[in-house]
Amino acid sequence: MTRGGTGQHETPAVRRSLLVQLAAPVRQFLSTEAGSAGLLLAATALALVWANSPWSESYVSLWSATASISVADWNLSMDLAHWVNDGLMAVFFFVVGLEVRREFSVGALTDPRRAAIPVIAAIGGLAIPALGYLLLAPSDANGAWGVVIGTDTAFMLGALAVVGPRLATQLRVFLLTLTVIDDIVAVSVIGVFYSDSLRLSGLVLMAVFAAVMALMSRYGVWPAMPYLLAGLGLWLATLHAGLHASIAGMLGGLLIAAHLPRRDAVERAVRRFRAFRQSPGVEAGRTAHRELVRAVSVNERLQIRLHPWASFVVVPLFALANAGVDLRDGVLTDALASRLTWAVAIALVVGKLVGITLASWAGVRAGLGKLPQGVGFGHVTGGAALSGIGFTVSLLIAGLAFPDPMNHGRAVVGILVAAVLATVAGWVAFRAAAVLRGQTDADLPRRLVPSVDPDRDPIRGSAEAPITLVEYGDYECPFCAAVTGVADELRARFGDGIRYVFRHLPLADVHPHAELAARAAVAAQAQGRFWDMHETLFAHAADLDYEDLAGYAGELGLDVERFLRDLEADHTASRVREDIASAEASGARGTPTFFINGVRHTGPHDAETITRAVWATRDSAGAGTGPVESR
Structure with missing residues (x-):
């Protein structure tokens, strides 16, 4: 879950009765994620067609080909599939970590009262699918419960744009807040349950690079490059420690602080640009540019730069490398008849729908918080159904949890079936909410109340x-x-x-x-x-x-x-x-x-x-x- 930005700012309200109006960076984020869903779907279709075509051997050969980086006696060698899953996906989770840190610093998770219901809903959406999977899956596949806990933000938002309300701003913010918790737990599960044996030296190096990043953020180091270099070191240390690279990405992003533009920094940038306008020159231009960059947090600048790459390159490449399951020679028939396939599909679709909806309802009834203005329980049910689109995280964990190709193929089919069923279930829920409860738009009010009164208004x-x-x-x-x-x-x-x-x-x-x-x-x-x-x-x-x-x-x-x-x-x-x-x-x-x-x-x-x-x-x-x- 990531966000880009346009640089347009406003001051948000912290109070409970005045939730922050959707800011331009969030609007950009929503637009980019929804747009990338189509590319993600196309990459998935291409992988399936390629893996089931007469050229399927080339698909397998491509992703099993080895690529190495060598410097003197040091060498890092992995096949292309691992470079995508352990390398490029670390960039994806780094952007996720940046967004999570921003939400805790200046976003929806700064006020516990605002975050209460999404957090409770996220817990329900994690626990119920995992329990459902453990009840439904065959005993030899119980260890793969992590496959059903994740939600693919890009696919979910893309499906919401197609089957959801015409105006769904508030529902989107609710779902994005929910997926923050989802992302944290999913990456933690990968690190704890699906990593290799740990090496103490790698853990020590991880702690060193993490401390460097935290100190740079604490003392306001504003150039982005030192953070990226320290993040690279953290990634290498994580691989050496035997942990999955997603841990390095998420941890690195979490360590980079976010803040709203400070007034003194904005004013300083304005003064420098005025000086440049009065006396244009190389040094004055460099100074003005530096002050402008310093006015925006490193966190947001990195999101803006990396988010398009994560959405339009990394995630589609991941889908291309992982969704290509050969379904010929009875494999598809076997998968559709497999208990494992339907355990994955039902746990994702029904588990997410029931877990998120019931947890949200219970939290509101207990007085722990409120749904966002404009969002009804019909909207929550539709969003909960769409959260059953696990895809990216689910495919990643399936690759780690199932070394056996047969079970891996069954799990992938279950994930794909769940994506289809979740989209259909979301469409039914949104239509029912509109027809039966009149819950059409899930947005903030858009009309001025009351209208202008010349006897009162200046x-x-x-x-x-x-x-x-x-x-x-x-x-x-x-x-x-x-x-x-x-x-x-x-x-x-x-x-x-x-x-x-x-x-x-x-x-x-x-x-x-x-x-x-x-x-x-x-x-x-x-x-x-x-x-x-x-x-x-x-x-x-x-x-x-x-x-x-x-x-x-x-x-x-x-x-x-x-x-x-x-x-x-x-x-x-x-x-x-x-x-x-x-x-x-x-x-x-x-x-x-x-x-x-x-x-x-x-x-x-x-x-x-x-x-x-x-x-x-x-x-x-x-x-x-x-x-x-x-x-």
Whole structure:
């Protein structure tokens, strides 16, 4: 489970009632994983056709061919199948580890209340399939229970895009959070139960390289290359220790910290680029580039670079090397009649469906957490069914657990049958949820609630403007401050054709002065000076203490005593809470969030992107004929 990124940022809310709005890196990740599913399916089909064709010997010969790396007296030699399974798949699990670390640092697993139900669901989705397999499998294959615990994220998301709800953002986030735990347990199982005999010297070397990576991350080493070199050393040490290489990949990724861009780093990068614009030169350009790179965590930079390779090269190559089972001469008939094949298929499909659904239901009923907003139990059932697509991890463990080619072939057939049955079961579950329970979209609300009220909302522009742009913002949010000019730029382009509305979404959990600043803006609005205070607060976002706010009121010529009374009044606090409740009801989970004519904008929020969205809204609404309601 991995994620790429586009570099577009917003400040997420930590509080329970304001879950982070889907960020651009997650959107990119979802898009890439879903797209790679088609390539993965094609590689699987090619492997099966090739292995069952007149040229099947060439398939076997290719993956059994030996490739070596030699330096002086040192030599590392493996056949191509092992280079893929033990080498390239370490890159895949490294990207998985990076994503897991990011989720624990700044993502869905930072708040235990948000993570509770996905974690409980993941435990159910691991335990029930394993128990089901042990009950169904023949006694001589009981040790292969690890085959049925994994979920293939790429295949699952690809199937969700085909058979799931049209809008499934919140369900996808739920399933991705679940697969974080799934990935950790699956790799741990590989390391503990399916590795060779251990060598102490290799374990010591692993500890040394892991410590180096942890220390570099702890002390903020920002270039990516030292981490990659230490990760290579960790991989070699893991092979020497007798552990499966997936351990090195996952561990290496987990050791690289993730963090949101810090305001001081962003501002420093901006200053360097301004200097480069004023005096373009090689050294100024290098400095600007270095500061820009340093503003983004190593974790996210490595994800962006490695994720396409993992999704579009590593995983398809793995499928090509491992899915090619020769099913001729009665092998397929034997497999379909085998208890082992159906133990794998039933444990994956039924086990995942029952385990995840029941665990989620029990967790919610016990009050341990809530499902994400917009996700119902019908959606959870459909997602649980699709989680029975084990594929990548299942094939990897099957290759380790079954040295006997006959049993290995039966297990692979069971994994392939499970992928088909899980997709069909997911389609049935989603259709049933839509028809019987009205659970269609699994997304955050997209409509502005309530609509703009000129008697309440601060508005810039003509009341008759056909386009209304509403922003939910936070005066201490660096990304809000960075886009404050967007509204002015749009008004300069569209003139009286657009009006701009600002609503408060102070993220007090991450910005301690944001709520007081929002109340200051409301207090200034009572004296008709909202926009003056609005601009002042953004201009002094680092100085928002009580005394600072009083000073700004004086500088703006406000009645300071009245301002301070209003600042502390209950009606002012109530006004800010109304905007927060409006954000919750409208699906705004972070700042800044924009609504164009009452519809939540998704994607980057730079001036050009917002302008294109405004033009699209204007054209689709026939805005030239009159004002459009923000409802």
